[in-house]
Amino acid sequence: MQVKTADPVYDVVVIGSGAAGGMAAWNLTRQGVNVLLLDAGEKFSRSKFWTHVKPWQWTDRLDRNQHPPQFFLSTDEQPFETPPGHPFHLYRVWGRGGKTNVWGRVALRYSDLDFEGPLHDGWGIPWPIRYRDIEPYYDKVDQFIGVCGGTDNQDSLPGSKYMLPPPAPRCGERLLQKAAQKRNISIVSGRRAVLTKPHNGHPKCHFCGACGRGCDVGAFFNASDYLVEPAFQTGRLQVMDNAVVARILVDDNGLANGVQFFHRKTREERRVKARIVVVAASCVDSTRILLNSKSQAHPNGIGNGSDVIGRYLCEQIRFHVYAFMPELMNGPVYDDSGIGGEHIYMPRFNHRDGRPRKYLRGYGMQFWGCGAQDAVAWAKTLPGFGEELKKNIRRHYPALVALHPYGETLGRKENRIVIDESRTDAYGVPLFRIEYQIGENEHLMADEMYTTCEEILKTAKAEVLPYQRGWVDTPGEAIHEHGTCRMGDDPKESALNQFCQMHEVKNVFVMDGSAFTTASEKNPTLTILALAWRSSDYLAGEMKRGNI
């Protein structure tokens, strides 16, 4: 007689292995919880990264039909729709570590200015947490992953006692600081999750500046090396590759009891049982999964009786202004690669000194691309041709500075991700559509953002490249999607409580950027990590207490 073994029931199934999923898996396994981690792709091998391939070697390789690792998911494989005239550029990485393989590494703490924004101006719902609630977790994250930067502390950008040494600013960045200071605008050392000295067993940055291709030594935080690998060492983690999750399954009481997924390549369907499900597939994919998880108990998607899931999508507004610093024209050319991207940051200041504002919330500014770069697209805008043009390009080359302001976008009900039941993917699962537009508040803010750029550059007496005032990036380009499964105290207005636990389904947690109540002007990854650490601490505690 053959004895049939019951399917295993996992303590926790985590969907997604990026910042949020990696953190949940690491923090739960080290607290004794057995975790199955479902990853929609495979591990990216660092030894295959093209980190140290020079631009001319890069094109030579492409000519030979050789290709770098493909981090980003193709829309041929997973299409989505947008309404005519309203594009959204969505960047998705399906694979171990997700977008943290190639992220911008800007690691800014939210402040109470961000958490209390809705309380002060009445737009949207208040966050259920304050800075004091998350500060201990920011401290832990800073210590664990390694963040370099200054120790300064502002009401809009809380400081940290745990910073690694900041990299020295480049010449152009110093000159921007100098000019901004004359306008009483503070530009501080950036906060970047790059190791400027060896940290927790990870090697330090070697200043090649090619972080966007993936770091071949793992000298900046990525969830695969920093979280998933140590989680394996607990003996309590399993990772299943190529598992594209379609739905969360529920029992008769509407509680989650498993997950349905498909093999990315073979399309084989599989279901696993779980006591608890942590959704951390990044904002848009998590929302896709939640909205597709329809059942008798949850006809509008799991945990979505409030109809907030999918809505209030936020993505910061952003644009770019380039200029040349006169002091650096025709000067020596240095290796300005540094830690890749900017070494400085302009914190939000528009709320201070009684400054008049015609809009709500605020903006900060980043400065990647200052100095001698590996591309000179700006040179196309210089006049003429021939020897004079060639000389002129050489003269300008070391003097480039780049200004990239980021502004908060207000959460709006009509900015949303919706499931289109009429269109399905290769697995027969309905696809989503993104309906998103920025509004008057963002246009007014962008206008002031342009003014700030102009003030700094005018003070610096910089030669400014032509730009079209009012232009902003296509939505999605900041790769900071938030808000579609927001947390809050009121279950009628929010899907999650302060621990990323669903109000309506207590054994489902959603821990990525979708849980954010507002987007702020800041890059979200540090806050995603801190929230996921805090929420998974809570989850482990609730499991231990037998409450879940």
Add this chain to the structure above:
Amino acid sequence: MSFNVYGSSFPNPIYSFEMATRRDTLIGLAAGSASAVLGRATPQHQPAEPHVHDDAIKTDKSTEPRRTPQVFHGRDYETIAAVCELIIPRTDTPGAADVGVPWRIDQAVQRKPEWKPLYEAGLRYLNSAAKEHGTADFLSAPKQTQVAILTVMSDGGAGEQHDFFQSIKGLTIEWYYNTEEGLAHELGFKGNTYRTDFIGCTHPEHWPEVKGEAHAGQNG
């Protein structure tokens, strides 16, 4: 191909948390809290992969690239090469034609066939303008004439041909400064190099005037 599963084969977890792993949980919590307080990761968890320096990386040259023009041929291709060289000429460093930019432009138009009419019209204009200067075509014209024709286009005096000029100028710049000759030799690019330290700006005259303030950078 089925699902690859990595990691531990742990006991059926339906029993594990409350029973078998209660002790594990306590141990785990103790270890975890220590780790959290001290901010330590598990030592040596970095998978052993060698750091590959740029000079150690070798392009696999077992397959030869095909770099023959596919769209423009004969005098048309030579005319494109001549225009490229007029835009970024050979000086103390090589010019655009020296480093293969004409083929890159051919490749670009091959990838974007919608550009072909613009380039064909541009070539016709160049030859027609040269004829007005009394030469058979653009290639036959003396350099002074070629420069005069391009100057009109560059200054916007040739109607729609300004678009052609801007396009070929843009591609020439893009591809010339993507080569080792253009980027490293002409401009002096030194990046994407393994370095043990980053020095940054060493010019006090570039720095903010009040050092030590929060916004002066460098740890405030």
